[in-house]
Amino acid sequence: MENSRALHDELKYIVGESGILPEAQIADYTFDGYVPKVVVLPASVQELQDVLRFASKKTLAIIPAGAGTKLGIGNLPEKVDIVLATTRLDSVVEYEPADLTVTVESGIRLAALQAVLAQHRQYLALAPPHSDRCTIGGVVSANASGSLRLQHGTARNQVLGLRVVHGNGNLVKSGGKVVKNVAGYDLNKLYIGAFGTLGVITEVTLKLSPIPMREVILTAGFESVQDAVKTGLNIVGSQMLPMFINLINFEAGGATDAKKMTLVAGFGGDPETVAWQLAQCRGIMEQNGSMGVTVIEDKLQRQQLWSVIREFPAPSRDTKTVIVKLNLKRTDIAEFAAKVVNEGSDHGVQVMALLGSGVLYLAIPVTSDTDFQVLAKTITQLRQSVTEARGNLIVETAPPELKQHIDVWGPLGDAAGLMKQIKARFDPNGLLNPERFISSI
Amino acid sequence: MREKEQLIADLSALLGVKNVLTDATALSVYECDAAPSFKAMPDVVVFADTAQQVSDIVKLANKYDAPFIARGGGTGLSGGMLSVQGGIIIALNRMNRILEIDLENERAVVEPGVVNLLLTQAVQSQGYHYAPDPSSQKACTIGGNIAENSGGPHTLKYGVTSDHVLGLEVVLPDGEMIELGGTVEETPGYDLRGVMIGSEGTFGIVTKAVVRLTRNPQASQTALAVFETMDDASNAVSTIIGDGIIPAALEMMDSLVIRALEEAFQFGFPLDAEAILIVELDGIKAGMQNQTDQILEIFKQHNARKVDYAKDEAERQQLWRARKNAFGSFGRLAPNYITQDGVVPRTMLPKVLRRISEISEKYQIPIANVFHAGDGNIHPIVLFNERDPDQCERVEHVNMEILTVCAEVGGTITGEHGIGVEKMDYMPLIFSPADLQVMATVKAIFNPTGLCNPGKIFPTAESYTKLGLKPDAGRNF
Numbered sequence: 001m002e003n004s005r006a007l008h009d010e011l012k013y014i015v016g017e018s019g020i021l022p023e024a025q026i027a028d029y030t031f032d033g034y035v036p037k038v039v040v041l042p043a044s045v046q047e048l049q050d051v052l053r054f055a056s057k058k059t060l061a062i063i064p065a066g067a068g069t070k071l072g073i074g075n076l077p078e079k080v081d082i083v084l085a086t087t088r089l090d091s092v093v094e095y096e097p098a099d100l101t102v103t104v105e106s107g108i109r110l111a112a113l114q115a116v117l118a119q120h121r122q123y124l125a126l127a128p129p130h131s132d133r134c135t136i137g138g139v140v141s142a143n144a145s146g147s148l149r150l151q152h153g154t155a156r157n158q159v160l161g162l163r164v165v166h167g168n169g170n171l172v173k174s175g176g177k178v179v180k181n182v183a184g185y186d187l188n189k190l191y192i193g194a195f196g197t198l199g200v201i202t203e204v205t206l207k208l209s210p211i212p213m214r215e216v217i218l219t220a221g222f223e224s225v226q227d228a229v230k231t232g233l234n235i236v237g238s239q240m241l242p243m244f245i246n247l248i249n250f251e252a253g254g255a256t257d258a259k260k261m262t263l264v265a266g267f268g269g270d271p272e273t274v275a276w277q278l279a280q281c282r283g284i285m286e287q288n289g290s291m292g293v294t295v296i297e298d299k300l301q302r303q304q305l306w307s308v309i310r311e312f313p314a315p316s317r318d319t320k321t322v323i324v325k326l327n328l329k330r331t332d333i334a335e336f337a338a339k340v341v342n343e344g345s346d347h348g349v350q351v352m353a354l355l356g357s358g359v360l361y362l363a364i365p366v367t368s369d370t371d372f373q374v375l376a377k378t379i380t381q382l383r384q385s386v387t388e389a390r391g392n393l394i395v396e397t398a399p400p401e402l403k404q405h406i407d408v409w410g411p412l413g414d415a416a417g418l419m420k421q422i423k424a425r426f427d428p429n430g431l432l433n434p435e436r437f438i439s440s441i
Numbered sequence: 442m443r444e445k446e447q448l449i450a451d452l453s454a455l456l457g458v459k460n461v462l463t464d465a466t467a468l469s470v471y472e473c474d475a476a477p478s479f480k481a482m483p484d485v486v487v488f489a490d491t492a493q494q495v496s497d498i499v500k501l502a503n504k505y506d507a508p509f510i511a512r513g514g515g516t517g518l519s520g521g522m523l524s525v526q527g528g529i530i531i532a533l534n535r536m537n538r539i540l541e542i543d544l545e546n547e548r549a550v551v552e553p554g555v556v557n558l559l560l561t562q563a564v565q566s567q568g569y570h571y572a573p574d575p576s577s578q579k580a581c582t583i584g585g586n587i588a589e590n591s592g593g594p595h596t597l598k599y600g601v602t603s604d605h606v607l608g609l610e611v612v613l614p615d616g617e618m619i620e621l622g623g624t625v626e627e628t629p630g631y632d633l634r635g636v637m638i639g640s641e642g643t644f645g646i647v648t649k650a651v652v653r654l655t656r657n658p659q660a661s662q663t664a665l666a667v668f669e670t671m672d673d674a675s676n677a678v679s680t681i682i683g684d685g686i687i688p689a690a691l692e693m694m695d696s697l698v699i700r701a702l703e704e705a706f707q708f709g710f711p712l713d714a715e716a717i718l719i720v721e722l723d724g725i726k727a728g729m730q731n732q733t734d735q736i737l738e739i740f741k742q743h744n745a746r747k748v749d750y751a752k753d754e755a756e757r758q759q760l761w762r763a764r765k766n767a768f769g770s771f772g773r774l775a776p777n778y779i780t781q782d783g784v785v786p787r788t789m790l791p792k793v794l795r796r797i798s799e800i801s802e803k804y805q806i807p808i809a810n811v812f813h814a815g816d817g818n819i820h821p822i823v824l825f826n827e828r829d830p831d832q833c834e835r836v837e838h839v840n841m842e843i844l845t846v847c848a849e850v851g852g853t854i855t856g857e858h859g860i861g862v863e864k865m866d867y868m869p870l871i872f873s874p875a876d877l878q879v880m881a882t883v884k885a886i887f888n889p890t891g892l893c894n895p896g897k898i899f900p901t902a903e904s905y906t907k908l909g910l911k912p913d914a915g916r917n918f
Contacts, residue, residue, distance in 0.1 A: 096786065096788050097683055098679040098680070098682060098683030098787060098788045099679075099682075099786045099787050099788050099817075100682050100683070100787075101786070121685055122685070143627070143632075149626075153600075153604060154627075156603075156632060156635060157600060157604050166879075170875055171875075172873070172875050172876045172878075172879050173872070173873075173876050174876070174879075176784075176851075176852070176853045176871065177786065177851045177852075178784040178785065178786060178816075178817055178851070178852050178853055178856070179597075179784070179816050179817065180592055180596065180601065180784050180813075180816045180817070180818050180853075180856040180857060181784060181853040181855075181856060182589065182590045182592075182601075182639050182855050182856060182857055182858070182859050182860075183853045183854050183855050183860055183864075183868065183871055183872070184860065184868065184872060184876075184877070184880050184898060185636065185639065185640055185880045185883060185884070185898075186590065186603065186635060186636060186638065186639045186640075187636065187879060187880065187883065188635075189603075189632040189634075189635025189636050189638075190631055190632065190635075190636055190883070192632060192635075193631070193632055194631055198631075209687075210684075210685030210686070210687070211685070233545075237545070237656070239656070239658075239659040239725060240725070241724065241725060269725075269728070270728035270731050270732065271728070272727045272728030272731060273724070273725045273727050273728035273729075274728075275727065275728075276725060276726075276727030276728070277725065277727075327625040327626060327627045327628070328625055329543075329546045329548075329624060329625060330545070330546055331545050331546055357626055358546075358625055358626055359626070359627075390623065390624045390625065391625050392623070392625065392627075392628055392629055394629055409629040409630070410629060412629060412630050413619075413620060413628075414619040414620060415619055415620065415621055415630065415633055416630070418619070418633060418886065418887070419630050419631050419633065421886045422631060422883065422886055425882050425885075425886060426882070437630075438629055438630040438631075439630075
């Protein structure tokens with residue numbers, strides 16, 4: 001095992017002084033109580049390849065990262081040598097607005113990309129937490145999506161092509177730059193959501209969407225979870241096409257009340273289309289016993305509320321909140337949300353359901369009194385009932401004390417064997433983000 | 442393959458004699474798909490009725506070292522189901538049950554032999570459909586669609602098969618049965634569901650699929666515009682997309698197609714027109730007229746000489762009838778044709794269409810174009826007579842040059858038909874040996890013996906020579 005001084009010096013040969021993150025900023029890349037020996041910031045794909053070759057030769061563990069916002073996701077690491085951050089690979093490679101596609105280096109911040117696209121009234125329809133800081137590479141690697149997935153899907157539906165550097169330093173591509181492509185295997189899907197365990201993404205080509213001409217958000221409070229979910233599913237199953245329709249039990253942007261269940265529905269598009277949906281949605285909310293509907297059209301107010309929705313529940317490296325994600329059939333949301341709200345509200349548990357997508361997020365506060373063994377047991381029991389409902393439960397953020405008692409990913413079913421073989425062939429020495437992904441991959 | 446007679450006896454014992462075809466006449470039905478210029482005779486065709494039978498057949502195939510290939514409707518356009526090394530064709534048409542329809546969750550569970558359109562018809566009266574709609578949807582099966590990651594005219598807005606499949610039950614090439622993905626939108630781990638879709642039947646055999654159902658749009662509107670030049674029509678396409686309108690479909694036909702259609706069906710299109718665009722909007726009725734007006738304005742700006750839009754469903758069907766019958770009319774143009782399937786960035790359409798017409802001129806081979814313009818997915822129809830060896834040779838050059846152009850402008854060589862045997866040789870145009878090596882690595886994990894649908898997708902050493910690349914650039918995949 002090398003000491004960090006020697007490691008610094010060797011890496012400096014590859015990336016130069018400016019390619020090593022100053023010690024003072026290393027806190028941005030600590031996670032699960034681990035401090036990386038060094039955070040390296042390659043300025044070119046060539047440098048990135050060289051870093052991987054170097055690490056491979058020295059059998060050093062590499063943790064691929066962008067801005068580091070999702071480093072807390074995963075099981076406890078076995079070892080952390082080098083964090084390889086792509087933030088200096090941040091250029092727009094190719095953007096032809098009339099093609100409605102863009103190719104970028106993976107380290108570009110989502111917010112920076114959105115700003116470029118907005119000049120042409122286009123955007124990337126992914127709105128994960130940390131939208132201001134996170135990088136495209138991180139979003140794709142974690143398959144982070146957010147509320148807009150209702151109409152646009154996740155990165156799996158919007159990534160057209162990738163360039164990836166494997167652990168041995170080889171640069172390969174998958175997919176292409178056009179919106180439809182069935183040449184060869186669809187290996188984009190392998191890297192999306194792989195948390196850097198198969199390679200480091202260096203370039204991404206994405207499908208874009210036009211920015212809606214008009215946007216509006218409606219909120220409606222309900223007495224019970226069941227009423228709120230029923231109303232929301234009614235809207236999802238109607239002819240309306242909401243951008244998102246979420247259920248929350250907390251205060252957001254002044255438009256909702258922590259004591260009630262609130263439906264938050266967003267609409268966007270042609271002004272007349274939005275007006276029709278607004279009227280329809282309000283009607284359904286009122287008919288279903290809402291305690292009052294608020295229509296938010298003012299841009300500032302709308303953005304305030306939207307940013308709370310978008311950022312909840314931000315997975316983080318801080319350990320004050322446990323974040324749990326349930327993937328369910330949408331018809332099972334009412335049952336699980338009600339259970340969690342009933343049992344958890346007194347403990348400050350916050351929930352948000354993405355009703356159309358069948359996703360339920362829980363944010364469980366951690367205090368000095370938290371008994372992690374008990375919490376792990378509670379989550380495991382919840383996971384069991386979720387699994388019986390043919391869903392799954394992932395612990396997205398948790399302090400190491402909880403991770404010691406629970407596999408954050410849960411059972412994988414019979415595909416685990418194939419997954420392990422893929423990892424073994426792509427990263428034979430197990431150096432890419434080791435032990436943190438499913439089945440300790 | 443070893444002991445063919447014994448294999449056939451074992452298959453007959455497993456499935457019953459009537460479910461095992463060995464007679465040459467019967468087998469000849471299975472020697473090709475809808476790309477009839479490629480043919481290969483299987484040794485035996487079997488009909489499976491259950492996933493367990495598929496697994497048992499695959500295990501027998503392994504025992505006798507026999508290649509095996511799944512087959513659905515046989516409508517593929519790249520020779521993806523050809524038994525190029527002989528062996529067993531496993532026909533899945535009898536596994537055609539819709540097992541579950543769950544409209545509240547917008548899901549259906551189906552067997553692979555379900556015909557695409559029949560799934561839509563099963564839910565139509567309740568206001569739903571299955572979104573991927575390849576032109577062969579009356580005959581192609583969901584299993585085949587999954588193997589090819591099929592598209593169709595409406596993928597511009599709704600995406601391809603991969604966007605509509607949540608989970609798969611698969612018989613792996615060693616006979617083991619596993620589930621990939623699930624009934625919910627995401628499952629932990631690598632997205633092997635996504636990797637399986639579009640693997641052209643080389644990673645195993647899908648025996649069950651959980652698919653999304655899509656609510657029928659409240660309204661739709663279809664417009665048609667006639668243009669004097671291909672450039673005007675293609676520029677109108679980029680302008681529509683660039684202006685932020687995502688139509689449900691945006692289709693183009695060129696003069697050769699227009700003339701063939703007129704001869705066959707008399708739609709009343711002007712015979713001297715260079716291009717026709719058909720655009721369909723769908724979604725919420727309120728505000729749709731605004732987008733229609735915007736599109737009509739764009740057509741006008743690009744010198745459309747005639748613009749028509751459907752005032753009712755009957756008129757809409759009439760406008761689509763032209764597009765859907767296009768392929769039926771090519772018989773009038775030449776005895777044989779090959780449909781290419783490249784995709785180019787939408788803004789490159791004018792350039793690429795000009796290049797295609799130059800290629801046609803150069804080799805004196807007529808090429809008609811009818812395609813998904815909104816996706817940039819071109820379908821040059823290369824017209825020839827297969828009995829004329831000289832024409833056949835020129836067609837080879839035409840194919841290669843068209844696909845080379847697609848690759849050069851940043852596109853791809855197939856948007857929905859797949860590589861199969863038809864385009865293996867052209868893979869080096871878009872993938873480096875290192876890229877292909879990764880694909881080969883994944884294939885070796887799913888299909889280590891190579892018995893599952895062999896001889897597809899990967900280029901050979903000759904492919905490199907054919908493309909004028911150094912043979913040593915080729916690896917043995």
